[in-house]
Every structure is written in C-alpha cells, then in structure tokens.
Amino acid sequence: MSGRDAIVAEIPRLRRYARALTGRADAADDLVQDTLTRALEKWHFWQRERELRPWLFSIMHNLHVDALRRSHPVVFCDADDLPISVQRAEQHDALVLRDLERSLALLPLEQREVLLLVGLEELSYAEVARTLAIPPGTVMSRLARARARLREILAGAAVPVLKVVKK
C-alpha cells in the first residue's frame, strides 16, 4: 500500500475523532484537511516504526491546539475548582446521546482529548502519551478526571462556568 493509500485509509477515523473533538462537522473536516496536508508534507519525517494512526492524531492535536491558541473565544475555568453537586437524574438513552456532544464540549480540551483517544479511538495509554507528548502518568490522571467529570455533567448537575471573550 502506498503512503497516500495508507493515509487515505485513516480518513474515516480522523473524521470521527475530529467530529467528537470539535463538536462541529465543518470545523472537523477543516481540521482533517489540514492534518492530511501536513501529513503529506511531513511524510519524509514519519518514522516507519511508529504507528501511522497515532502519528496522524498527534499532527491533528498540534494543529488543533495551535488553532485554539490563535483564537480562544472561550476560557475554561480550572475544572477542579468548579462547584459540583452530584444529582443522579433518570435519563433516557436518547437524551443522554443528545447531551453527550454538549457534555464533551464542557470538558477541558486536555481531558476531552484523552477521553476520546482512549474511549473512542481505543489507543493504548502509551500511544496516547506519545500522541499528546505527555508522560504516561498524566494520561492516567487526565483520564480519571475526564471520566469523573463527564459522569457529573451527564448526571445533569455540573455546568462549568464559561467566560466568553468577545473578539
């Protein structure tokens, strides 16, 4: 399989992750497009012993973080500082699903990335650490916080305080 074919074969996975990460179909595909462009430019630098998929996810991560740094309309409070009252609400599955995208958006990016790479993309913890260039211990602590936080948000209680900065 040629390099182009190998990369093209990963496009559906990249689109799924980008959709879950950004929460918007158009923004997700823009991110995928930028990722593919960068991957083809940097193809020579890809170390063959590295798995292609984590490498592509790491390119996407860097592009996404760069883009957010350039324009950050939303500033998140430190998730751990937020007051949370846990209330278990009986929810239908459909409602849970509808809320899932919104709930994901309420997670800090660094927690959302780890949660999605592990839970949705099923990367190993070591692959997640390489993809995000963070120590394995940080993967575990972010995963634990993300899961706890998502549970609280889905339970209908916790809504982080968002500060919208007008540009």
Add this chain to the structure above:
Amino acid sequence: MNTPISEDDLHAHADGQLAPERQTQVEAWLAVHPEQRAQVDAWREQAAALHRQFDAVLDEPVPARLLPPPAADHWFDARKAAAVAWLMLGGVTGFFLRGETVQELQQPLAAMSSLPRQAAIAHAVFVPEVRHPVEVGADQEAHLVAWLSKRLGSELKPPQLEAAGYKLMGGRLLPGDSKKGVAQFMYENAARDRLTLYVQPDAPTADGTGFRYAREDGIDVFYWVDGRFGYALSGSTGRDDMLRLATLVYRQHDK
C-alpha cells in the same frame, strides 16, 4: 502476593489494557467491591455512548475535498528515484553509444516514444516542488528565454497560456539525449494546477504530424514535433483539458 488494586488498574481494566493475569486479579477484587464495579461499568458505558454517537461518521462518504491529489503522495519519492535512474541510464547509454552508432540504433519512432516518458518524469519530479519549482522565474523572462535559447541552440519562446488561465512560473534546463539539454517551462493556474512544457531540441522527424497522446502514471502527456523541436505538454487536469491546452501551445508555435 497480589499488589493492591489501584485506580489506574480499574481504568486499564475498563479499557481492556491489562495483562491477562492482572485482569483476573482485578476481576476477583471487583466481585467483592460492588461500588468500584459500578464505577467501571459507568466508564465502559461512557465509551459505548461515544461509539453510538460518533461511529456513524465512519460510514459517511469521505468528502472529495479531503482526498489528497495523487501527485502530493510520496510515490513522488519513487518517481524522483526513477527519474535519477533514468537520467543516469541515459547518460551511461549515451556514453557507450557515442557517434554514428547512436544514429543507427536510435530509430526516430523509438526516440519519439521516449519523449512523453521523459517529459512525464520531469513533470512528476518538479511539479510538487514548493520552493524550487523552476530554476529561473518568470520575473526574469528575458533572461530565461535568452539562456534556454542559447543552450538549446535555437530561438525558443515559452507560449502564453494566460488566455486559458495559466501563468508562466519560469523554466529550467534538464539533461537530455544531446549535449544541448532540454528545456522545461512550468505554468500554474489559480487553482494551483500545474502544467509543464518539455522542449527537446533536434527532435527526430516523426512520421506524420499532429498530436500524440500518452498517459504516464496518471499524467496526461500530449506531444508532437514541430520544426526542430519536440514538445510534450504534461498535466493532471484530464485528457480533454490537456488537449485544449496543447492545441493552444501548438498554435502559438505554428504562427
């Protein structure tokens, strides 16, 4: 003696990332710790919900804009290597087949058929170049024309394709069958499609005039002989479009 079960173990258990032996230990521990068991189940349910929500994306057709063009691929590496090998082979053969032998061995038709191949290789090598697509840019067109005309031993002018939306980017000199070398002009339109015109001096007289067409590794090449030059126009915008452009080039040289 079992090491105590940590929260990391529970996550790894939920994600199926434990070694089998440890997996068994954690299973046994969870059997007597229902609260943690419920937590692990809740984590697994989160992952399942993520799949239910987003897996549909996997089955969506990939938008055309996301598919990279074939030329941008790393097959370009192979092409580049092939081009170098080809040029070296040409040089070596040329060295051994100097003099009259060359005339005897090189039938016009064979030489003619190598024109589109060499043009396509040169096209594949230089078209993906971002920083150095050309040796001399169109901003120095007078110099470009004088230089290439001198090297090819005959007055040479790059055709104007602006009517078709293509601007001259510049040109370069390439090694060819003769000492004179071969000229390559490159053009680009607003959509960043690139064309190259490969101009070979002292082209053998082919039987009959008119265009010939070849498709080399996804590159459409129209080639013809006009006067002393052999021309090959290479591009990837489709056969019909390339024929239209080749006609435009031909007419300018035919005047």
